[in-house]
Amino acid sequence: MTYHIAIDVSSVLRRTVCELYSNLVTRPTGATVRRAIEEALDGLPEPNVTVIDFSHVTLLDFSCADEIVGKLLDAQQRADGRPRTYFLIRGLHEPYLEAIEAVLERYDLAALVLDPTGNVHLVGTLDDGARRAWHVVRQRGAVQVQDIEAELGEPSVPWEEVVSQLSSRRLIVRRDDGRVALPQAS
Amino acid sequence: MTTVITVPPSLDDQTLEQVLDQLAPLPADQKVLVDARHTRWASPYGLTALLTIAQSRAERASFAGPETEETASYWQRAGFYEHAERVFEMHGHVPRPRGHAGESQVLLEITPVAKSDDVHDVVEKIQAKAQTILVNELHLDPMATMRFAMTLSEVCQNIVEHAQTTGWVAVQTYRYRQRLGRRVVVIAVCDGGIGFRRSLESAQGRKLSDRWDDGMALEDAMLRGVSRFRDPGRGQGLAGVRRYVGKWDGKLAIRSGTARIALIPSWDEDIALREGLAPFPGSQVQITIPERVAKG
Numbered sequence: 001m002t003y004h005i006a007i008d009v010s011s012v013l014r015r016t017v018c019e020l021y022s023n024l025v026t027r028p029t030g031a032t033v034r035r036a037i038e039e040a041l042d043g044l045p046e047p048n049v050t051v052i053d054f055s056h057v058t059l060l061d062f063s064c065a066d067e068i069v070g071k072l073l074d075a076q077q078r079a080d081g082r083p084r085t086y087f088l089i090r091g092l093h094e095p096y097l098e099a100i101e102a103v104l105e106r107y108d109l110a111a112l113v114l115d116p117t118g119n120v121h122l123v124g125t126l127d128d129g130a131r132r133a134w135h136v137v138r139q140r141g142a143v144q145v146q147d148i149e150a151e152l153g154e155p156s157v158p159w160e161e162v163v164s165q166l167s168s169r170r171l172i173v174r175r176d177d178g179r180v181a182l183p184q185a186s
Numbered sequence: 187m188t189t190v191i192t193v194p195p196s197l198d199d200q201t202l203e204q205v206l207d208q209l210a211p212l213p214a215d216q217k218v219l220v221d222a223r224h225t226r227w228a229s230p231y232g233l234t235a236l237l238t239i240a241q242s243r244a245e246r247a248s249f250a251g252p253e254t255e256e257t258a259s260y261w262q263r264a265g266f267y268e269h270a271e272r273v274f275e276m277h278g279h280v281p282r283p284r285g286h287a288g289e290s291q292v293l294l295e296i297t298p299v300a301k302s303d304d305v306h307d308v309v310e311k312i313q314a315k316a317q318t319i320l321v322n323e324l325h326l327d328p329m330a331t332m333r334f335a336m337t338l339s340e341v342c343q344n345i346v347e348h349a350q351t352t353g354w355v356a357v358q359t360y361r362y363r364q365r366l367g368r369r370v371v372v373i374a375v376c377d378g379g380i381g382f383r384r385s386l387e388s389a390q391g392r393k394l395s396d397r398w399d400d401g402m403a404l405e406d407a408m409l410r411g412v413s414r415f416r417d418p419g420r421g422q423g424l425a426g427v428r429r430y431v432g433k434w435d436g437k438l439a440i441r442s443g444t445a446r447i448a449l450i451p452s453w454d455e456d457i458a459l460r461e462g463l464a465p466f467p468g469s470q471v472q473i474t475i476p477e478r479v480a481k482g
Contacts, residue, residue: 025301025339026346059309059332061339063425066419070345095332103427106418 003048003186006090009068010056012036023059030067037072046084047173049183051114055091063155065099066106074107083170086183097123110171112183117171122171130171131133133162137172142181153172188248193222198324198428199439199472205239205280211465211469214244230374233266234296237295237354240273243379249274251281264356265295275392279364282287293371294357296337305342308333308355319359324477325367326434333430334371336421341375341471346426348414349379349468354357366453369477378468380405382407389414400443401461408440408447414426436475441466451476 013021016036017029024030041050047084052069054060057105068087076085089111092100104111104124113121122134136151137143149159163180172180191208194201196255205220221241240247249270252258261267268345270276272275291313296310310447316334318462320422321324326334338357345353355375380388383403387394393404406412408428413420415421431438439448446460453476 018306021306022309023306023313023335023339025309025336026305026343028302030304058313059335059339061336063340063343066422069367094329094330095336098429099336099426102422102429103419106422110393181447 002184003045005044005048006051006053007037007040007045008053008056009037010054012040017160021062023058024057024064024068025061027063027067030064030073033064034068035070037068041085044085047086048084049086049173051088051090053090054096056089057096060096062099062102063105065096068173069100069111070103070107070109073104073109073111077109082174083168086112086113086170086173088120088183090111097182108129110169112171122166125147127168127173129157130162130165133159134166134171137166137168137180138182142175142177142179145180188217188219190219190221192237193220193225193228194225195226197222197225197228199229199231199441199470202232205235206464206466208397209239209466214242214375217245217248218243219248219250220274221250223250223278225252226254226257227244228257228261229298229360229472230258230358231265231470233261233264234374234376235470236266236356237269237296238376238378238466238468238470240270240352244274247273248277250277251279253278255281263295264292264358265297269289269296269298269354269409271309282481290360291360292333292356294355296354296356297357298352299342299345299375299377300352302346305339305346308342309339312357314367319371320475321381324371324475326478328477331433337427337430337473338373340427340475341373344425344469344471345375345377345379348382349377350406351379351381351468353375353377353395353468362474366476368479373471373473373475375471376468377470382440384476385414386412387414389416400457401447401459402446404440404445405459405467406440408449431473431475434475434478436473439472441470442468 012033016032094144108125110124110126113123133148136148144161145159167174173183174180195203258281267280274440294312313335317331320330322329342355357372357373383400386403409427411421435449435451437454442464444463450456
């Protein structure tokens with residue numbers, strides 16, 4: 001069973017930094033919010049898909065994007081063992097998305113973003129093969145590695161490794177039935 | 187003995203150099219009178235730089251403000267006198283607030299920035315006015331308000347993170363007749379802190395090249411996104427500011443120490459890197475965003 005959790009970043013900001021603030025600006029603010037999110041994640045049941053929701057944030061600057069998204073995802077990426085927490089980012093206005101993309105590039109990270117219609121998009125840095133495999137998973141739903149190979153051809157590409165890379169980067173979920181799928185918001 | 191420093195009739199980022207040239211030969215403890223009696227106009231950069239000059243003097247500097255009522259009144263509404271009285275010894279008439287509804291050209295009065303909370307306050311204040319000015323009057327896209335506030339936040343944080351002293355920020359809009367004949371919105375952020383070169387020098391394990399100077403420090407920070415912090419996420423603020431300014435066909439200029447670097451749009455003829463300027467502590471940033479005109 002996968003648990004589904006949503007973290008409203010605006011509420012975290014008001015609770016941890018200042019009741020009056022609605023802007024995610026400055027590094028100290030971002031660091032405080034990230035620590036609060038990390039504490040919340042520590043107590044969550046696993047495996048889980050956690051939606052980081054920026055919908056009610058009035059402003060997100062580059063420094064806060066780095067402190068919250070960059071450092072949070074980087075730390076998770078470095079953690080040992082099989083991924084137990086998957087992230088979806090929601091509520092990003094175009095400028096916030098630009099800031100987050102810039103951050104992800106710096107860390108050589110990729111992340112999943114939910115658009116207003118609920119579609120999942122891949123942002124950040126990922127090599128071409130992994131990106132194409134991810135799009136097959138997105139298009140077809142739960143698939144076997146062989147399905148990806150059949151779809152994309154190129155038998156010389158080690159698709160199992162590509163899928164492992166996508167899984168370790170938390171961009172797809174390995175299911176108990178051996179298939180892989182995108183993390184779902186709920 | 188007091189040395190009189192004459193402020194030119196029009197004070198902006200270019201003519202400020204005349205003021206700094208006069209200050210350069212003087213020891214910091216030399217008493218000076220900054221004489222702006224004949225000044226008729228000052229950009230937000232000029233006004234915040236005057237406060238920074240006061241900050242840089244070991245002996246409290248004196249200040250004589252514009253004799254023209256209109257100019258003095260505008261400087262008062264821009265918030266200059268409120269801070270000038272704290273950092274200068276004032277001479278002559280000091281205009282007082284008249285309780286009017288505020289100056290429409292002033293998006294953000296001169297505001298001190300020393301800590302992160304100040305950046306929050308600056309961003310909160312600007313958001314209310316920015317939408318009207320940027321979208322309705324300068325015809326920038328609707329997302330420009332967010333990008334503008336993000337830009338402002340990052341340049342203000344530069345003070346908090348690197349200056350190690352109080353700086354000032356101001357945002358105004360005016361018609362830039364000299365080069366554009368269009369309206370512009372101008373962000374000025376000035377501090378008298380340690381500046382880019384010393385900030386980057388403080389990075390642990392940083393190797394300095396033979397040519398290491400203020401100009402190279404500015405190139406590193408602005409063009410290569412170098413920061414004194416080793417963390418990979420650092421240096422993004424200025425990189426983001428550059429991207430946005432480019433997107434708006436705007437101009438970004440940063441002066442620090444004896445050098446000045448600029449990202450120059452097609453409508454301007456400035457020099458990309460000027461070195462050997464009169465020394466001035468800290469960093470002075472100016473962002474100029476022009477009104478968007480329909481291409482036709």
